[in-house]
Amino acid sequence: MKIESLKFEGVTFTHEGQDPIVQNVEFDFPMNEILWVKAEEGAGKSSLLQILAGLQIPQSGKYLINGENVCDMSFEEFLPYRLQIGYSFDYGGLINNRSLFDNLMLPLLYHKVISPEEAKARVEGLLKEFGAEKFAHDRPAHVPGRIRKLTCLLRALVMRPQILLLDDPSVGLGQDSIYAFVDHVHRLRKEGHCKHVFISSYDEKFMNLFEYQIIHLDEGQLYFQAVDPEKRVVHL
Amino acid sequence: MTSLLAQIDSLGRFVTKNVEYTVRVFLMVYLSLRAAVLDKAQGFRQIVGVLSAQIYFTGWQALPLISVLALGVGSVMILQSLSNLTLLGGTQMIGSFLIVMILREAGPLLVALVVIARSGTAVASEIGNMRANREIEALESMGINPLSFIVFPRVVGGVLSVLGLAFYFNAIALIGGFLVTRFFQDMSLTFYTDSLMKAFAKEDVLIFFLKNGFSGMIIFVVSCYQGLSVKRSPHEVPQVTTQAVVNSIIFVVIFNLMVSALFYLNQLRSLGVV
Numbered sequence: 001m002k003i004e005s006l007k008f009e010g011v012t013f014t015h016e017g018q019d020p021i022v023q024n025v026e027f028d029f030p031m032n033e034i035l036w037v038k039a040e041e042g043a044g045k046s047s048l049l050q051i052l053a054g055l056q057i058p059q060s061g062k063y064l065i066n067g068e069n070v071c072d073m074s075f076e077e078f079l080p081y082r083l084q085i086g087y088s089f090d091y092g093g094l095i096n097n098r099s100l101f102d103n104l105m106l107p108l109l110y111h112k113v114i115s116p117e118e119a120k121a122r123v124e125g126l127l128k129e130f131g132a133e134k135f136a137h138d139r140p141a142h143v144p145g146r147i148r149k150l151t152c153l154l155r156a157l158v159m160r161p162q163i164l165l166l167d168d169p170s171v172g173l174g175q176d177s178i179y180a181f182v183d184h185v186h187r188l189r190k191e192g193h194c195k196h197v198f199i200s201s202y203d204e205k206f207m208n209l210f211e212y213q214i215i216h217l218d219e220g221q222l223y224f225q226a227v228d229p230e231k232r233v234v235h236l
Numbered sequence: 237m238t239s240l241l242a243q244i245d246s247l248g249r250f251v252t253k254n255v256e257y258t259v260r261v262f263l264m265v266y267l268s269l270r271a272a273v274l275d276k277a278q279g280f281r282q283i284v285g286v287l288s289a290q291i292y293f294t295g296w297q298a299l300p301l302i303s304v305l306a307l308g309v310g311s312v313m314i315l316q317s318l319s320n321l322t323l324l325g326g327t328q329m330i331g332s333f334l335i336v337m338i339l340r341e342a343g344p345l346l347v348a349l350v351v352i353a354r355s356g357t358a359v360a361s362e363i364g365n366m367r368a369n370r371e372i373e374a375l376e377s378m379g380i381n382p383l384s385f386i387v388f389p390r391v392v393g394g395v396l397s398v399l400g401l402a403f404y405f406n407a408i409a410l411i412g413g414f415l416v417t418r419f420f421q422d423m424s425l426t427f428y429t430d431s432l433m434k435a436f437a438k439e440d441v442l443i444f445f446l447k448n449g450f451s452g453m454i455i456f457v458v459s460c461y462q463g464l465s466v467k468r469s470p471h472e473v474p475q476v477t478t479q480a481v482v483n484s485i486i487f488v489v490i491f492n493l494m495v496s497a498l499f500y501l502n503q504l505r506s507l508g509v510v
Contacts, residue, residue, distance in 0.1 A: 055373055076274050079379050087377040092370040097362075107378040110282050155378070 001080050003162045003196065004066055005031065006052065008222070011061035013044075013051055021047045023220035024061065030224065034197040034210045039217035045200035046090060048217055049165045052198060053087040054078050083111060086156035086194070090168040093152050094140040100151045101127070101136040104158050113159065126154050130180055146174050153181060160193040169199060170206035182209040261461050264387065271384035283389050290393025294355040295400050301350060303412075306405045309346065310413020313337055318421050327423075331431030338409045339440055341496065344447035347402045348455060348488045351394070352481055356459040359390055360480035363463025364473035372464070387464075391456040398452030402444065439499065447495055454487045 006029040014020040021044030029035070029052075039045050050056040051063060054070055062069045065081050094103050101123060108119035127133045130150055135143045140151070149172040156164060164185070170178055188194045198215075201207055214225040272283065317333045363386060366372050372382045414428055462480035466472045 050373075053377055055376055075271065075376075075381050082377070082379040085377070089370055089374065093374040093377075095371050095374065096366070096369060106282070107380070110378070110380055155374075159378075 001084060003031075003081070003084055005029075005064070006163075006196070007062075007064040007067075009062040009064060011051070011058045011063060013047060013056060013058040015047065020220045022051075022058070022217070022222065025220070025222055027222045027224075029196075029215075030213060032195050034199065034212045036207050036210075036212040036214045037198055037200040037217060038214055039200075043217050045217060046167050048222075049087070049167050049198060049200055052163070053085050053165050054082055055087070083113070083159060084162040085165065086159060086161035086163070087165045088153045088156035088167060088169060090171065090200075091149075094148055094155075096140050099137045099139055100132065100143065100147070103140070103151060104155055107155070107159050111159075123158065126158065129184065130154065130177060145172050146177065149173055150177050150181075157184065157188065157194070160188060160191075162193065162195050164194040164197045166197070166199045166201075168201055168203075170201060170203040178206060178209075182206075185210075261457055264383065264461055264464070265391070265457055268383035268387040268391065271381040272388040274384075283385060286385065287389035287393045290390050291397050291400075293358065294351060294394055295397030298350060298354055298397075298401055299404065301354070302347065302401050302405050303408055305346060305350065306408035307412045307416060309342055310338065310409030310411075311416040312413075313342070313409070314413045314417045315420060318417070318423065328431060330428070331433070331435035333435075334410060334432065335435040335440060339406050339436075340443050340447075340499075341492075343402055343405050343409065344444075344451055345489070345492055347398060347405050347448065348451040348492075349485070351398055351401065351452070352455050352484045352488070355394065355397070356455045356480055356484050357477050359394075359456060359459040360463045360477045361473050363460055364466040364476050365470065367464060367466040368468060368470040368473060382464075387457075387460045390460055391453060394456030395449055395452035398455070399445070399448050402448040406444075443495065443499060447492055450491055451488045454491060455484045458484045458487060 008022070008025045008027040008029075011025045011027075012020055012023050037045050037048060047056060051058060054063075057071055061071075063071055070078060070081070094100075095106065098106065104123040104126065105119055108114060108122070109116060113119075114122070124133070124136075127136050132147055132150060135147050140148050143151075153166065153169055153173075156166065169181070173181070185194055185197065189197075197210075199207065199210070199212070211229045213227050216223040216225060313334060314330070317330055317337075318327065321327050321329055321333065363372075366386070372386070375382045375385055410432065414423075414425070417423075459480045462476040462483070466476055
């Protein structure tokens with residue numbers, strides 16, 4: 001299934017007892033871009049990414065993927081779209097009673113997208129590429145924080161989705177892992193995966209490793225800001 | 237007047253809260269069954285893996301504790317019933333007495349209490365921690381329905397474990413208990429087994445499956461529900477675990493009492509007493 005459009009029509013989402021994250025938003029998300037989601041601290045960037053991932057359902061309005069309203073879909077109806085969305089949490093999210101290897105294998109084996117042998121080869125290749133193979137059979141609680149974060153990011157990539165949603169991806173990662181991760185995302189994009197990337201981050205240095213456009217989340221509204229790659233201020 | 241209205245209001249809230257709780261729990265059971273059926277084309281092997289782990293933790297690992305408890309309860313009941321029935325001259329009634337006390341009443345209740353203490357707490361705290369650690373959201377983000385992957389195998393594994401443990405408890409209590417009491421009482425094995433076989437009726441099979449099957453279901457459904465009710469913070473985990481234990485005990489005791497009451501009312505009716 002090819003994802004061609006993502007659109008909000010009158011979307012409102014509020015956490016109980018708090019100010020709205022988005023309020024009556026009409027927004028057509030630019031496609032085939034790396035989008036940097038920017039907002040003030042606590043404005044709801046993570047919640048916005050979770051809405052896009054289908055993990056939070058707006059209280060009103062329509063979230064349309066390819067013109068179909070996600071808010072009306074059951075878990076099973078949304079599944080084909082969900083398998084095209086890779087989501088990485090800002091913290092936590094790994095299954096604690098499974099090793100890092102099993103965490104990465106789980107979506108591949110569960111959905112039988114490829115054979116178990118191919119899945120094993122793909123996961124071993126990823127762990128080797130990022131120098132995490134010696135932790136492969138350890139559980140998340142027994143590995144350093146940066147390896148946990150890295151595994152969470154790799155799990156978002158392992159299905160080679162069309163939409164990649166990364167919540168504060170650079171926080172807690174080592175510098176080498178950041179460069180390896182960015183290279184990997186670029187390579188996947190060249191191969192035709194991860195076409196639509198959404199990154200919530202405060203790390204300008206990290207973001208400057210991508211050619212991004214910006215979405216501002218401000219007072220419950222979304223604004224698009226086109227960025228000319230030639231005119232970007234790059235701080236390295 | 238105000239006080240009466242306040243009491244009615246309080247009663248209304250209590251009833252509404254409990255009805256809502258029951259509806260939510262039943263809804264979770266329905267959704268997890270539905271999800272498991274719809275999921276069979278996908279991760280059925282993964283679900284079976286979780287189910288077998290649940291049977292291992294709840295059933296297999298509880299065997300030593302259940303053995304000790306069954307031997308103790310069986311021995312005490314046989315000794316007490318023998319000494320009292322001998323005084324009354326009704327030793328031949330020992331089979332009926334033990335079937336009623338162990339198989340119908342003490343067995344289901346004690347096994348349920350052990351499972352609540354060992355596994356109900358474990359399941360509630362495990363799922364609560366998964367919720368706090370965002371593992372449930374992670375499963376959803378991977379397209380894995382937490383109801384089929386987390387709830388369904390735990391409930392099915394729990395029910396099978398409770399049935400297995402209850403069978404084991406009854407066997408150890410009735411056979412092991414007899415062997416222990418042979419040190420104190422002189423009763424032949426043939427007399428004992430004859431008495432048990434005469435007392436055993438087909439209703440006992442029904443009661444066994446009804447009480448133990450539903451107790452298992454109540455324990456694991458309530459524990460899963462309480463675990464999933466954690467919002468975000470790990471500090472909620474001990475609270476939901478305690479609540480899971482309290483609710484499980486209340487529901488299991490009430491259910492056991494209802495089954496016993498209905499069974500004995502039916503017996504009295506068939507005897508023409510009521």
